[in-house]
Amino acid sequence: MERDLVIIGGGPAGLAAAIEAKKNGIDDILILERDKRLGGILQQCIHNGFGLHVFKEQLTGPEYAQRFIDEVEALGIDYKLETMVLHLSKDKRITALNPKDGLIEIKAKAIILAMGCRERTRGALNIPGSRPAGIFTAGSAQRFVNMEGYMVGKKVVILGSGDIGLIMARRMTLEGAEVKMVVEIMPYSTGLKRNIVQCLEDFDIPLLFNHTVTKIHGKHRVEGVTIARVNENKRPIEGTEKFVECDTLLLSVGLIPENELSREADIDINPITNGAYVSELMETSVEGIFACGNVVHVHDLVDYVTMESYLAGYGAAKYIKGERIKWEKIFKTIAMKGIRYVVPNFICPQNIREEVNFYMRVNDVYKNVYLVVRDKKGVIYKIKKNHVSPGEMERIKLSKEILQRVDEELVFELKEVEE
Amino acid sequence: MFDVIIVGAGIVGVSIARELSRYDLKCLVIEKSSDIANGSTKANSGILHAGYDAKEGTLKAKFNVLGSQMYEEICKELDVPYKRNGSLVLAFDDEDTKQIETLYERGLKNGVKELSIIDKNTLLSLEPNLQENVVGALYAKTAAIVSPFELAIALAENANENGVEFMLNTKVDKIYKEKDHFVIETNKGAFKSNYIVNAAGLFSDEINDMLGGEKFRIIPRRGEYCLFDKSSGNLVTRTIFQPPSKKGKGILVAPTVHGNLFVGPNAREIDIRDDVSTSREGIEEIIRGANRSVKNLNLRDIITSFAGVRATPSTGDFVINIPTKNAVNAAGIESPGLTAAPAIAPYVVSLLENQGLKLYKKANFINKRKNTKLFINMTEDEKRNALSVNSLYGRIICRCEHITEGDIVNAIKRPLGARTVDGVKKRVRAGMGRCQGGFCMPRVVEILSRELNVPMTEILKSEEGSYILTGRTK
Ligand SMILES: Cc1cc2nc3c(=O)[nH]c(=O)nc-3n(C[C@H](O)[C@H](O)[C@H](O)COP(=O)(O)OP(=O)(O)OC[C@H]3O[C@@H](n4cnc5c(N)ncnc54)[C@H](O)[C@@H]3O)c2cc1C
Numbered sequence: 001m002e003r004d005l006v007i008i009g010g011g012p013a014g015l016a017a018a019i020e021a022k023k024n025g026i027d028d029i030l031i032l033e034r035d036k037r038l039g040g041i042l043q044q045c046i047h048n049g050f051g052l053h054v055f056k057e058q059l060t061g062p063e064y065a066q067r068f069i070d071e072v073e074a075l076g077i078d079y080k081l082e083t084m085v086l087h088l089s090k091d092k093r094i095t096a097l098n099p100k101d102g103l104i105e106i107k108a109k110a111i112i113l114a115m116g117c118r119e120r121t122r123g124a125l126n127i128p129g130s131r132p133a134g135i136f137t138a139g140s141a142q143r144f145v146n147m148e149g150y151m152v153g154k155k156v157v158i159l160g161s162g163d164i165g166l167i168m169a170r171r172m173t174l175e176g177a178e179v180k181m182v183v184e185i186m187p188y189s190t191g192l193k194r195n196i197v198q199c200l201e202d203f204d205i206p207l208l209f210n211h212t213v214t215k216i217h218g219k220h221r222v223e224g225v226t227i228a229r230v231n232e233n234k235r236p237i238e239g240t241e242k243f244v245e246c247d248t249l250l251l252s253v254g255l256i257p258e259n260e261l262s263r264e265a266d267i268d269i270n271p272i273t274n275g276a277y278v279s280e281l282m283e284t285s286v287e288g289i290f291a292c293g294n295v296v297h298v299h300d301l302v303d304y305v306t307m308e309s310y311l312a313g314y315g316a317a318k319y320i321k322g323e324r325i326k327w328e329k330i331f332k333t334i335a336m337k338g339i340r341y342v343v344p345n346f347i348c349p350q351n352i353r354e355e356v357n358f359y360m361r362v363n364d365v366y367k368n369v370y371l372v373v374r375d376k377k378g379v380i381y382k383i384k385k386n387h388v389s390p391g392e393m394e395r396i397k398l399s400k401e402i403l404q405r406v407d408e409e410l411v412f413e414l415k416e417v418e419e
Numbered sequence: 420m421f422d423v424i425i426v427g428a429g430i431v432g433v434s435i436a437r438e439l440s441r442y443d444l445k446c447l448v449i450e451k452s453s454d455i456a457n458g459s460t461k462a463n464s465g466i467l468h469a470g471y472d473a474k475e476g477t478l479k480a481k482f483n484v485l486g487s488q489m490y491e492e493i494c495k496e497l498d499v500p501y502k503r504n505g506s507l508v509l510a511f512d513d514e515d516t517k518q519i520e521t522l523y524e525r526g527l528k529n530g531v532k533e534l535s536i537i538d539k540n541t542l543l544s545l546e547p548n549l550q551e552n553v554v555g556a557l558y559a560k561t562a563a564i565v566s567p568f569e570l571a572i573a574l575a576e577n578a579n580e581n582g583v584e585f586m587l588n589t590k591v592d593k594i595y596k597e598k599d600h601f602v603i604e605t606n607k608g609a610f611k612s613n614y615i616v617n618a619a620g621l622f623s624d625e626i627n628d629m630l631g632g633e634k635f636r637i638i639p640r641r642g643e644y645c646l647f648d649k650s651s652g653n654l655v656t657r658t659i660f661q662p663p664s665k666k667g668k669g670i671l672v673a674p675t676v677h678g679n680l681f682v683g684p685n686a687r688e689i690d691i692r693d694d695v696s697t698s699r700e701g702i703e704e705i706i707r708g709a710n711r712s713v714k715n716l717n718l719r720d721i722i723t724s725f726a727g728v729r730a731t732p733s734t735g736d737f738v739i740n741i742p743t744k745n746a747v748n749a750a751g752i753e754s755p756g757l758t759a760a761p762a763i764a765p766y767v768v769s770l771l772e773n774q775g776l777k778l779y780k781k782a783n784f785i786n787k788r789k790n791t792k793l794f795i796n797m798t799e800d801e802k803r804n805a806l807s808v809n810s811l812y813g814r815i816i817c818r819c820e821h822i823t824e825g826d827i828v829n830a831i832k833r834p835l836g837a838r839t840v841d842g843v844k845k846r847v848r849a850g851m852g853r854c855q856g857g858f859c860m861p862r863v864v865e866i867l868s869r870e871l872n873v874p875m876t877e878i879l880k881s882e883e884g885s886y887i888l889t890g891r892t893k
Binding site: 034082084086097098099100101102103118119121122123124126128129130131132133134136137139140143144145148149150151152153154175176214215216219220221236247263 | 645646650694695696697698699701702721722723724725799802803806807810811812813814815818821823854855856857858860861865875876879880881882883884885886887888889890891892893
């Protein structure tokens, strides 16, 4: 089969990319989604808080997704469900599998990667102890509770204060479980402030910073965990261990972009984000393969995913129509002091639509700093921030006009405010 | 009344079961755990040792060398992965060089073939990721790797296809003689048999006591491991040993048959025999050890850690003897027990025969298992065929290992099929990959519930008590 544009992943990123590509004149689009329905991870996020930026209203995950699904349907964009992409090659060949068509081979003119991410598991953390039932990633617990209608435990400890963990703390409490505590190894939360308030504080669930789970107990089912305070190097401090009785441990310890296919296609991956390096139009290092959403870097707000994905859809459309300018004069973005990473990573000014949104995360909590953007010649942009945290993504919008004048490189960094 | 009852469904018990299934006999395997291969056989290094380790003249040496020669054929018959990847014992100084020379001599005496000592340059050209301070190695080309639990399950399935019965979740509590047969009391009632085989691994001393055999003790020694993602899988191609020292055998760095990499095990005596928990110190110890052998070990690629327990016998050698009339011990089978098992099996059967068990070969013995190929391992044509008869092959359940719903349903429906989430994982690898079941576990629970026709809340991870769900939501 030959297709103009194939989008891998039918979550918010893939849907928005498809819509925008269609609106920019591409008709032959196919979305491949491995789940039974479109919408991705949003389908299991039945709480509020989506869409504030894009729709200026508070929607649940499924509601937010539905708006895009409806639009995809209205535009007549083709999709295949329960379809898992098994292989992806550099020359844009895809092998996929589903129960209806069996094995599918597709050659695409352009591809958009929108596979999202997966949760880090116990193994990746290497938590010592026994290996009983009752250890869940927050996402799989969420799936059981919200989509299947089953409870996963009665006395719960949550490791990691990521958003899914926080939301599950509230959900499990409302379902009658006792959530004993949330344990966070960092001195700050990686979740959104509003989730800490609405999901923990409102239910009197303690949040312990600088603590981690050092051991799991229980032969067949979890019977408890040992928690301990950690030092600056994140190592448990001897003598601070405490046993907490529980039957369930939920892990909300971060997400990893799902880039096995990208690696197979030889796409360059940024070791910091674990996602592809991308251009101003969200194009990866392999020409004609674009990427957007959590597969590029983990977002905390779906609204930003949507905006980024519109851009990828627009970029892919340009590429297919032969209007995407070959990268000649390009410059790189560089994350320096206090900034962990910036997306996008390289910019070809001629291709910029109107502006570029730069998304970044800081590497620690800082108070009273300037977020500074500069090139070889000097400061281009500067904004004062009272409080920045790795848990909240920062965004800076720069216009095409400014970016056309950038000399060689664009550096992002934090500067202390002098009093 | 059974002709033979085997206690224990580890690699030793199921190898004996399959051997007995060649004959016209009524046999039963009694296993206290919820599945085949949940003891030492589940968590070990999966290495088919060449046979230079054990002292000449010991049972370990004899059965190791024999067993290692038998496996290629057995794995072919049962359609389980087997890879002759070879092993290297590294030397870092003169002391070590003497050590590997001793091993070389011993290997020759034990009858190990294709054994050689290689110099630094040859070594580094074979394995470029070794540390630069190696000076040479003992190279054993006949060493191989297998997936121990897949192998044991295959042996059990095949024994079952040939008529051997299995009782799982059944613990032997007491054995006594009634007239000329044994009565074996369990939590699931009493069973009678004319002959009995003790293959109870970590608990084989207890069974020996029940049989009134000459006393020995099992000293449980735990070994911890870290398993790495497939992206680290080709750090080494051979199994890398360190030279044995007073402190033990050293830490291994080795590929698995499925393309992962593991490091471990250490060795610690423990109090509780089946305590397979891991410890921070243990994991740090094995990583430190592994770094002595290889450079570029990427700790970010660790996908899980686990531990296994060795059933070390107080006698120092495998305990294969006759504890009482009409019984045979195959006890204290520590390393290289996996390797030795196929050779131990016919020997145990001969000990039964010596005591009067009549062996008549079955005309219709089936030596091959059917319907075992995973979708991912099929050729393009096989895939299309499989899909045309069963659309469940079109639905991927385990994203990491590309395991389909068809594979999982097979694992449940096969003889002695999976009944638990871990049972599915052991048979078809769903949940073995980099996300460790994070994604597929809820779906595997659903499939088990549907295929076994039991409520989701009754699906277990592994043993009784390992429930996953606690009830419905409000
Ligand atoms: C860390 C480690 C690494 C190893 N590495 C290797 C290696 O690389 N190569 C190699 O060749 N060997 C290796 N071995 C050794 C190998 O794993 C063992 O020799 C082998 O698995 C022993 O098999 P088994 O059947 O005797 O014991 P097990 O697998 O323990 O089986 C015994 C079974 O008996 C059951 N049982 C016990 N008591 C009762 C009862 N009362 N009633 C009913 N059932 C009962 C148990 O539940 C268990 O399933 C290693 C071992 C360990 C622990």
